[in-house]
Amino acid sequence: MKNTDLNQVRRVLIVGGGTAGWMTAAMLARILGEQIDLQLVESDTIGTVGVGEATIPAIQHFNAALGINEAEFLRETKGSIKLGIQFENWGRQGDSYMHAFGPVGRQLGMASFHHFWLAAQAKGDNSSFWDYSLNYQAAKAGKFSPQSQLPNSPLPGLQYAYHFDAGLYAAFLRRYSEQRRVKRIEGLIAKVEQKPSGDIAAVVLTDGQVLSADLFIDCSGLRALLIEQTLAAGYDNWQHWLPCDSALAVPSEARYPIVPYTRAIAHGGGWQWRIPLQHRTGNGLVYSSRFLDDEQAKQTLLSNLDAPALAEPRKISFVTGRRKQQWRRNCVAIGLSSGFLEPLESTSIHLIQSAVVRLVQCFPATQDMTALSNEFNRQSQQEFEAIRDFIILHYHLNQRTDHPLWQYCREMALPDALAQRLELFRHSAQIFRQQDELFTEVAWQQVLLGQNLLPASYHPLADSLTKAQLTGFFADLKQVISKTVAALPSLQSFLQSQS
Numbered sequence: 001m002k003n004t005d006l007n008q009v010r011r012v013l014i015v016g017g018g019t020a021g022w023m024t025a026a027m028l029a030r031i032l033g034e035q036i037d038l039q040l041v042e043s044d045t046i047g048t049v050g051v052g053e054a055t056i057p058a059i060q061h062f063n064a065a066l067g068i069n070e071a072e073f074l075r076e077t078k079g080s081i082k083l084g085i086q087f088e089n090w091g092r093q094g095d096s097y098m099h100a101f102g103p104v105g106r107q108l109g110m111a112s113f114h115h116f117w118l119a120a121q122a123k124g125d126n127s128s129f130w131d132y133s134l135n136y137q138a139a140k141a142g143k144f145s146p147q148s149q150l151p152n153s154p155l156p157g158l159q160y161a162y163h164f165d166a167g168l169y170a171a172f173l174r175r176y177s178e179q180r181r182v183k184r185i186e187g188l189i190a191k192v193e194q195k196p197s198g199d200i201a202a203v204v205l206t207d208g209q210v211l212s213a214d215l216f217i218d219c220s221g222l223r224a225l226l227i228e229q230t231l232a233a234g235y236d237n238w239q240h241w242l243p244c245d246s247a248l249a250v251p252s253e254a255r256y257p258i259v260p261y262t263r264a265i266a267h268g269g270g271w272q273w274r275i276p277l278q279h280r281t282g283n284g285l286v287y288s289s290r291f292l293d294d295e296q297a298k299q300t301l302l303s304n305l306d307a308p309a310l311a312e313p314r315k316i317s318f319v320t321g322r323r324k325q326q327w328r329r330n331c332v333a334i335g336l337s338s339g340f341l342e343p344l345e346s347t348s349i350h351l352i353q354s355a356v357v358r359l360v361q362c363f364p365a366t367q368d369m370t371a372l373s374n375e376f377n378r379q380s381q382q383e384f385e386a387i388r389d390f391i392i393l394h395y396h397l398n399q400r401t402d403h404p405l406w407q408y409c410r411e412m413a414l415p416d417a418l419a420q421r422l423e424l425f426r427h428s429a430q431i432f433r434q435q436d437e438l439f440t441e442v443a444w445q446q447v448l449l450g451q452n453l454l455p456a457s458y459h460p461l462a463d464s465l466t467k468a469q470l471t472g473f474f475a476d477l478k479q480v481i482s483k484t485v486a487a488l489p490s491l492q493s494f495l496q497s498q499s
């Protein structure tokens with residue numbers, strides 16, 4: 001069996017040079033650079049969406065696969081460290097909890113740790129679930145070490161992600177890609193040409209240049225220039241579950257010392273992010289235009305900054321959902337062109353990463369792409385829907401009475417899979433990770449417990465320990481964590497050591 005020359009996929013054109021375009025270019029150049037001719041077209045007059053500063057730990061694998069040095073990456077992107085997301089006012093106003101990366105507690109047998117914590121609570125213990133999270137305790141103390149095994153501690157190291165300037169990350173990856181033979185073309189696409197079959201043949205720039213290819217990667221952002229405007233792949237609109245459709249973004253002066261976590265602060269008609277970078281803080285308000293107008297949103301955002309704003313707030317409109325076919329004909333959509341959930345759990349850059357990895361795995365040898373695209377689309381749909389449900393959970397599980405947005409979210413009908421999960425947890429404290437799902441059981445537990453869903457029962461195994469045994473175990477664990485945190489260096493000193 002041989003791939004015939006005529007039918008081979010050799011020429012790949014990436015349309016768009018935002019985070020999605022340059023992450024895709026860098027990885028394809030790294031893995032398939034010898035096999036394909038790679039071009040990227042972007043337009044300075046259009047620019048990029050200019051937000052997207054918080055990530056999840058998997059990005060470390062992406063950078064490692066590219067062979068990027070962490071210190072250089074942090075320097076070039078003015079990046080910092082993220083140990084979790086602090087959710088404020090999400091259950092009730094005044095509440096605060098963290099979705100901290102990494103484990104909470106330690107395994108005690110077949111039942112997961114949170115069952116033992118629930119058993120202890122039932123027996124009168126009043127410790128917080130997060131007393132047993134190394135990531136949480138380090139985050140609150142402003143401490144950090146990248147070591148995977150911490151010295152003089154039985155605990156595994158911290159799990160971390162980054163906060164960074166997405167524009168600088170794209171520029172960093174552009175340099176990386178251009179050093180690996182990716183050809184960048186500056187220009188505005190005026191027209192897309194199709195073959196009689198319907199496949200894309202070429203894009204035509206306003207200066208008349210025609211860029212043809214065998215495979216097109218649509219990284220054109222919310223415009224979805226190829227996948228939707230040309231190929232009409234369709235869109236699953238999820239606004240009935242995720243009603244926010246607008247964001248106002250504004251940078252403010254940095255506040256030192258920098259904290260190693262994202263803040264997601266719920267307000268009347270939406271929520272606000274606060275992302276500390278080395279040189280500034282990224283802020284934004286995500287809201288639903290059904291429940292809050294732009295002026296109210298602007299006032300809410302500006303009156304909740306912790307330092308002077310560095311620019312006027314910039315508005316971005318979006319529709320939550322996903323492209324029905326992320327790969328259609330000879331076009332694969334990656335980044336905002338493939339859909340957008342919303343930034344609450346910092347998952348968009350991760351969705352770019354996993355789409356790029358999936359594309360490498362499913363890379364077509366020939367121009368007959370139907371079977372590969374079907375599999376790519378199946379996996380992408382599963383991934384998007386699982387993340388969607390996790391994000392909906394935050395909105396739904398609220399007890400706020402101050403604003404119609406929260407009431408709507410509390411009362412809305414849920415996707416079946418999420419409703420079943422909630423029922424299972426409510427009844428028996430059980431939560432099971434679905435195959436290949438991004439978020440772990442412990443991520444779900446933190447949001448469920450953090451937003452005040454106390455289950456009716458827990459696993460009977462947790463009653464196999466006496467109250468004294470439970471108390472002893474928890475006290476020891478707490479002590480180990482606090483000793484470990486005390487010995488960690490500060491985030492500030494870590495960042496200084498990288499500069």
Ligand code: FAD
Nearest residue numbers: 016017018019020048049052054189220221335336348349
């Ligand atoms: P864009 O950045 O919009 O890039 C589109 C590219 O296409 C540009 O280069 C543009 O020039 C080019 N282009 C478009 N049309 C044409 C044309 N006609 N001719 C030539 N070129 C063209 N993600 C996270 O992971 N973490 C976060 O904290 C986070 N926060 C976010 C907050 C908000 C409010 C929003 C809206 C998104 C957020 N995201 C976040 C998502 C993140 O910003 C995007 O996933 C990421 O920036 C990728 O964008 P993109 O490259 O797909 O699109």
